[in-house]
Amino acid sequence: MASFVSNVSTLVESGLRGPALTRRRALALRVGAVIAFVALWSGLAGLVVALRLFNPIFLPGPWLVLGSLAELAAKGQLWGHVGATLERVAIGFGTGAALGVALGLAAGYLVPVRNVVEPIVEMLRPIPPLAVLPLFIVWVGIGEPSKIGFITYATFFPIFLTTVTGVRQIDPLLLRAARSLGARGLALFTRVILPAALPDILIGLRLGVALAFFVIVISEFIGAEQGLGYLINDGRNFFLVPQMLGAAVVLGLLGYAGSELVRLLERRLTRWQHPA
Amino acid sequence: MTGGPKIQIRGVAKSFGAAGRTAPALAEVDLDVAERELVCLLGPSGCGKSTLLNIVAGFLAPSTGIVLVDGRPVTGPAPERGVVFQEYALFPWLTVTGNVEFGPLLQSRPAAERKRTVDRYLDLVGLRVHADKFPAQLSGGMKQRVAIARALANDPTVILMDEPFGALDAQTREVLQDELSHIQRVEHKTILFVTHSIREAVYLADRVVVMTSAPGRIKQVFPIKLPEVRDRFAPEFTQYESDITRVVKEEVAKVRE
Amino acid sequence: MSAAATRAIAMLSALALWAVVAHGNAWLEVVNPVLLPTPVEVGRVAVDLTRSGELARHFVTSLGRIAQGFGLAAVAALGLGLLVGLCVPLRLMTEPVIEFVRPIPPLAFLPMFLVWFGLGEASKVAFIGYTTFFPMFVAMAASVLRVDVVLLRAAASLGASRADLVRRVMLPAALPGIVVALRLGVGLALFVIVGAEFMGADAGLGHLIMEGRTFFNPAQIVMGALVLGLLGSVINTLLLAAERRLLRWRAAA
Numbered sequence: 145m146a147s148f149v150s151n152v153s154t155l156v157e158s159g160l161r162g163p164a165l166t167r168r169r170a171l172a173l174r175v176g177a178v179i180a181f182v183a184l185w186s187g188l189a190g191l192v193v194a195l196r197l198f199n200p201i202f203l204p205g206p207w208l209v210l211g212s213l214a215e216l217a218a219k220g221q222l223w224g225h226v227g228a229t230l231e232r233v234a235i236g237f238g239t240g241a242a243l244g245v246a247l248g249l250a251a252g253y254l255v256p257v258r259n260v261v262e263p264i265v266e267m268l269r270p271i272p273p274l275a276v277l278p279l280f281i282v283w284v285g286i287g288e289p290s291k292i293g294f295i296t297y298a299t300f301f302p303i304f305l306t307t308v309t310g311v312r313q314i315d316p317l318l319l320r321a322a323r324s325l326g327a328r329g330l331a332l333f334t335r336v337i338l339p340a341a342l343p344d345i346l347i348g349l350r351l352g353v354a355l356a357f358f359v360i361v362i363s364e365f366i367g368a369e370q371g372l373g374y375l376i377n378d379g380r381n382f383f384l385v386p387q388m389l390g391a392a393v394v395l396g397l398l399g400y401a402g403s404e405l406v407r408l409l410e411r412r413l414t415r416w417q418h419p420a
Numbered sequence: 421m422t423g424g425p426k427i428q429i430r431g432v433a434k435s436f437g438a439a440g441r442t443a444p445a446l447a448e449v450d451l452d453v454a455e456r457e458l459v460c461l462l463g464p465s466g467c468g469k470s471t472l473l474n475i476v477a478g479f480l481a482p483s484t485g486i487v488l489v490d491g492r493p494v495t496g497p498a499p500e501r502g503v504v505f506q507e508y509a510l511f512p513w514l515t516v517t518g519n520v521e522f523g524p525l526l527q528s529r530p531a532a533e534r535k536r537t538v539d540r541y542l543d544l545v546g547l548r549v550h551a552d553k554f555p556a557q558l559s560g561g562m563k564q565r566v567a568i569a570r571a572l573a574n575d576p577t578v579i580l581m582d583e584p585f586g587a588l589d590a591q592t593r594e595v596l597q598d599e600l601s602h603i604q605r606v607e608h609k610t611i612l613f614v615t616h617s618i619r620e621a622v623y624l625a626d627r628v629v630v631m632t633s634a635p636g637r638i639k640q641v642f643p644i645k646l647p648e649v650r651d652r653f654a655p656e657f658t659q660y661e662s663d664i665t666r667v668v669k670e671e672v673a674k675v676r677e
Numbered sequence: 678m679s680a681a682a683t684r685a686i687a688m689l690s691a692l693a694l695w696a697v698v699a700h701g702n703a704w705l706e707v708v709n710p711v712l713l714p715t716p717v718e719v720g721r722v723a724v725d726l727t728r729s730g731e732l733a734r735h736f737v738t739s740l741g742r743i744a745q746g747f748g749l750a751a752v753a754a755l756g757l758g759l760l761v762g763l764c765v766p767l768r769l770m771t772e773p774v775i776e777f778v779r780p781i782p783p784l785a786f787l788p789m790f791l792v793w794f795g796l797g798e799a800s801k802v803a804f805i806g807y808t809t810f811f812p813m814f815v816a817m818a819a820s821v822l823r824v825d826v827v828l829l830r831a832a833a834s835l836g837a838s839r840a841d842l843v844r845r846v847m848l849p850a851a852l853p854g855i856v857v858a859l860r861l862g863v864g865l866a867l868f869v870i871v872g873a874e875f876m877g878a879d880a881g882l883g884h885l886i887m888e889g890r891t892f893f894n895p896a897q898i899v900m901g902a903l904v905l906g907l908l909g910s911v912i913n914t915l916l917l918a919a920e921r922r923l924l925r926w927r928a929a930a
Contacts, residue, residue, distance in 0.1 A: 177773045263691040266684065272871050275871045388789055392786060
């Protein structure tokens with residue numbers, strides 16, 4: 145690379161994305177960047193310790209974060225917390241997805257249902273879901289039902305909305321063709337409407353998974369004895385910064401795995417959209 | 421500058437790709453273009469004619485060789501060399517006026533002068549009434565007229581045209597060829613024009629340069645000795661057309677093999 | 678019927694549905710009426726808090742935090758987004774780091790910000806800045822990188838310098854994407870400000886809502902939620918209007 149910052153000549157030659165790199169070169173850069181990131185973090189943390197800039201507790205090095213995770217795992221506690229969070233996300237998201245898809249299909253296809261459901265959704269949608277969390281706590285207490293119910297509530301909206309969009313953009317010709325072939329009632333739903341709306345539904349599911357991990361944290365901050373959010377908030381009370389960062393990283397990994405899972409599902413279920 | 425050719429292309433070659441796996445696109449091209457001359461580069465698709473134009477424009481650096489304009493080497497794009505692109509490349513967020521005014525504005529010309537320039541060139545391409553429209557509101561032919569006006573408004577001495585009428589329908593294409601030939605009689609620019617239409621080349625060019633299939637080199641040069649205002653149905657015209665077609669066909673056949 | 682009218686009717690009918698359910702419950706006492714406040718009760722809380730000036734105080738506090746955090750993040754995201762277009766190595770270096778950090782739900786870092794910046798304003802502003810920066814940066818960089826090289830070539834052949842290319846080509850060409858990113862950022866800021874104000878705040882709409890929980894006053898929770906929803910709708914409408922004005926050229930056909 146001749147110059148770090150592109151000049152006019154390089155800009156007009158290869159555009160803003162720059163010249164195409166070989167696979168190996170691109171991979172090396174990516175790996176290098178992650179190593180540089182971790183090195184920078186370690187260096188900063190080490191510097192804080194060495195120079196006594198401020199209490200090193202505030203910026204633990206990556207080894208301390210990994211260490212605290214290893215310690216929790218060795219004590220057998222980590223799995224309990226991961227399990228609790230995963231269970232809440234799975235049940236909450238599962239219920240939210242089922243409700244969102246079912247109601248979305250109905251509202252997308254049946255005008256009367258749409259007329260009833262849409263106004264309510266329209267009114268609630270601009271309200272940040274977190275603002276409703278205390279209401280759930282007041283209603284059903286601080287235990288599992290409020291946490292799960294809250295995730296259901298939060299994930300319902302994107303899934304419902306994309307499902308409605310998916311159904312409404314089905315080509316009417318397709319429905320007419322199906323009907324003329326004898327598809328009626330449930331068969332029309334399961335064999336035509338559902339598959340045709342599937343790509344949009346899957347987009348909603350992906351948004352929903354991300355949102356579920358997004359909001360689970362805060363409901364576990366408030367009155368929980370288990371879960372990764374609890375681990376983070378507990379770490380805060382006792383100034384266990386490595387534990388806080390470790391739990392955050394685990395949450396990130398879980399969220400990443402969740403969205404990859406939906407992506408995998410997407411690839412399998414909507415293969416017809418991208419013929420090889 | 422006296423006498424010497426306006427554009428001198430000397431041993432220009434270009435290959436693409438990362439080190440080790442390069443594909444030659446252009447092999448050793450030498451070509452001179454005289455002042456006020458209109459030269460058409462003609463060849464099968466993928467023969468590197470656009471690559472050569474991009475090198476003269478200064479968008480691409482040649483792998484070897486050099487391009488001189490007025491005796492000075494080309495090192496990058498410059499306002500002395502206006503470019504008209506096949507895909508118009510109008511700035512969609514600017515009106516027709518804004519697009520034509522772009523070059524003069526960069527050179528900090530005073531507003532009154534800019535207005536005169538815009539009016540003059542919009543009149544030349546017959547788009548004065550559309551001055552306040554956005555590109556999205558124009559047809560393809562109108563867009564390309566704006567692009568030509570934009571290039572001219574910067575008062576370049578050389579204009580490089582990369583298949584400028586390639587995306588237009590047949591009728592619009594001939595209308596714009598007429599307009600370009602009219603503009604050339606008024607403005608007298610030095611023009612390098614890339615096309616794959618033999619008819620277009622014979623209609624516009626002082627010289628037609630036929631290139632070989634990839635890696636492109638110059639196969640044959642046809643000086644067109646026809647009057648300034650040309651008749652597409654004159655026997656001399658069709659004679660040039662069939663002569664050039666024969667040469668081009670050999671190259672197209674090579675690509676097929 | 679216009680879209681606005683349809684929306685208005687939908688909102689009104691949802692409001693009516695709420696009123697019927699809540700008042701019906703107050704009358705029949707299916708569940709404890711306190712748990713299901715009626716529109717009238719919520720309105721009364723709103724009037725009381727407006728009279729005492731409390732609502733304005735919380736509202737202004739939240740809005741100030743959002744404005745600062747989001748504003749800083751937006752400026753940084755735009756600057757870095759443009760820089761990433763101008764500097765290929767920087768882009769290649771930032772991509773994997775962002776992919777590494779981004780899946781972590783930002784709220785998981787909220788307690789970190791309280792530890793780092795204390796319980797005061799700084800932690801809230803920094804947290805909103807952190808949360809909104811990444812998605813805005815990713816969206817802005819993507820729209821900068823989509824700028825067609827032909828437009829850069831056209832401008833350069835008309836005599837544009839590098840600064841001209843940034844100001845007169847990259848910025849306007851990326852503007853549609855930039856505006857979308859800003860709307861995304863505002864939505865996210867409104868989302869997380871509530872969470873940030875749940876924890877160790879003594880003012881703000883999130884605090885007001887949490888207070889409703891502490892003193893078992895669901896009407897206050899509902900009112901706070903509605904104010905936030907309204908604020909979000911207003912901001913979104915304003916941004917959409919700005920977008921339409923700014924991007925007239927796109928819909929011009």
